Amino acid sequence: MQKEETDAINLTLRFGEGKYYWINTFGCQMNEHDSEVMAALIESLGFQPASTLEEANLVIINTCAVRKKPEDKVASMLGKLDALKKEKDELIIAVGGCMTQQEDLAVYIKKRFNQVDLVFGTHALPRLPELLDRARRQKEIILDIKEDYCEREGLPVNRATSYHAWLPIIYGCNNYCAYCVVPFVRGRERSREYDAIVVEASALVHQGYREITLLGQNVNSYGQDLPEKPGFASLLGKLDQIDGLSRIRFMTSHPKDLSLELIQTVARGEKICEHFHLPAQSGSNRILEKMNRRYSREQYLELVQAIKENIPEVSITSDIIVGFPGEREDDFAATLDLVKQARFDSAFAFIYSPRRGTKAEKLPDYTTYEEKEKRLQALNKIQQQISLEENEKLVNKTLEVLVEGTSKSNPELQTGRLRNNKLVHFAGSDRLTGKLIGVRITEARTWNLFGASEGEPY
Ligand code: 5AD
Ligand code: SF4
Numbered sequence: 067m068q069k070e071e072t073d074a075i076n077l078t079l080r081f082g083e084g085k086y087y088w089i090n091t092f093g094c095q096m097n098e099h100d101s102e103v104m105a106a107l108i109e110s111l112g113f114q115p116a117s118t119l120e121e122a123n124l125v126i127i128n129t130c131a132v133r134k135k136p137e138d139k140v141a142s143m144l145g146k147l148d149a150l151k152k153e154k155d156e157l158i159i160a161v162g163g164c165m166t167q168q169e170d171l172a173v174y175i176k177k178r179f180n181q182v183d184l185v186f187g188t189h190a191l192p193r194l195p196e197l198l199d200r201a202r203r204q205k206e207i208i209l210d211i212k213e214d215y216c217e218r219e220g221l222p223v224n225r226a227t228s229y230h231a232w233l234p235i236i237y238g239c240n241n242y243c244a245y246c247v248v249p250f251v252r253g254r255e256r257s258r259e260y261d262a263i264v265v266e267a268s269a270l271v272h273q274g275y276r277e278i279t280l281l282g283q284n285v286n287s288y289g290q291d292l293p294e295k296p297g298f299a300s301l302l303g304k305l306d307q308i309d310g311l312s313r314i315r316f317m318t319s320h321p322k323d324l325s326l327e328l329i330q331t332v333a334r335g336e337k338i339c340e341h342f343h344l345p346a347q348s349g350s351n352r353i354l355e356k357m358n359r360r361y362s363r364e365q366y367l368e369l370v371q372a373i374k375e376n377i378p379e380v381s382i383t384s385d386i387i388v389g390f391p392g393e394r395e396d397d398f399a400a401t402l403d404l405v406k407q408a409r410f411d412s413a414f415a416f417i418y419s420p421r422r423g424t425k426a427e428k429l430p431d432y433t434t435y436e437e438k439e440k441r442l443q444a445l446n447k448i449q450q451q452i453s454l455e456e457n458e459k460l461v462n463k464t465l466e467v468l469v470e471g472t473s474k475s476n477p478e479l480q481t482g483r484l485r486n487n488k489l490v491h492f493a494g495s496d497r498l499t500g501k502l503i504g505v506r507i508t509e510a511r512t513w514n515l516f517g518a519s520e521g522e523p524y
Contacts, residue, residue, distance in 0.1 A: 239254075
């Protein structure tokens with residue numbers, strides 16, 4: 067019998083029947099969505115979700131490589147699993163995601179964590195069932211980190227909620243920002259077919275989903291690699307016409323590709339939420355150039371102004387890197403100044419983390435880590451004050467909230483999301499989950515808001 071035939075037979079046996087799986091996800095929304103696909107693929111083999119890690123017969127770690135911190139967390143998780151496997155011999159441990167797409171790291175995992183059964187890169191996702199089938203029968207570790215862009219259309223998805231869906235529209239990234247590992251681990255830009263996205267969005271609405279978030283490392287370059295080059299603004303406009311859909315979100319936007327047409331589409335759109343995640347990374351032209359971001363601080367600030375002028379209720383969030391190699395005091399001061407002028411609703415700030423194979427890895431860096439930490443704290447302090455002030459502007463307004471369920475920090479409260487992506491906590495029943503309601507904002511804090519439910523007018 068041919069090997070393929072035995073594989074097919076084993077897959078139809080549903081070897082996961084009566085067994086449990088656990089997925090641990092690190093990193094961004096694209097990884098969260100990939101984990102939803104992994105879950106569906108595994109369930110097609112008969113596995114069911116485990117309620118604890120210890121109960122699992124199959125553990126998958128979906129890794130992130132964007133900074134060192136998430137990589138360290140993965141290493142510590144793998145150490146813990148090594149111990150677990152010593153007690154439970156039949157446990158299958160699989161490691162996937164961005165870390166594994168780097169050959170040296172995949173080989174390191176293979177050598178250092180000898181209890182791992184399977185290492186599969188981001189491109190191998192559709193092959194997960196066959197790989198697991200081989201892993202359970204083969205004693206030696208399996209490594210599949212080929213860069214062969216396996217077709218992802220039509221894969222099943224096991225979504226985390228029944229009201230919100232992640233919808234990838236473009237995979238990979240072509241920008242090669244000097245600090246970033248993403249183009250190396252996710253490959254070149256590949257846009258999904260326009261019609262496939264529209265059909266999937268309509269099907270989701272049919273199934274009862276009210277909010278869709280379009281995902282891509284840079285959604286603004288959507289369609290540029292397709293024959294008819296449909297733009298992102300055109301796609302958004304088309305999705306806005308789907309009856310029954312309440313909210314459309316998108317992330318992330320690269321400032322160099324954000325057009326006035328897109329801003330106007332968001333302004334006009336009935337369902338398109340008034341939120342831009344627009345990473346600035348730095349406010350210094352000298353550093354932006356070294357980062358290969360291809361915009362200036364002036365252009366960035368003009369964009370922010372254009373967004374705010376066209377969309378009065380908008381919120382803008384950002385990412386900032388502190389301590390990029392060669393960042394001087396005056397460069398950092400320029401970043402602080404940009405943050406003050408842009409008045410972000412919130413911003414994630416990160417200390418620069420050297421990444422293998424990137425251009426910045428080779429740049430000389432004279433600033434100490436302590437100095438970088440000080441800069442991070444100074445930046446966070448200013449941003450937190452601005453976040454609070456921006457949140458205070460919403461007090462006493464009644465706003466549309468999509469309820470996400472009981473609050474993680476207080477079981478007496480429900481948590482929901484405003485169109486501008488801010489979280490609101492309010493007293494109410496958990497039967498409201500997935501519903502659109504009106505909430506009057508009563509209190510503003512730095513990270514979130516508190517309010518009082520005004521029923522279900524939406
Ligand atoms: N070091 C620190 N931060 C980084 N980011 C990406 N690469 C690095 C790095 N090497 C940040 C950027 C990006 C966000 C997702 O992570 O700010 O927008
Ligand atoms: Fe990385 Fe730049 Fe691509 Fe974003 S746009 S994923 S920062 S290379």
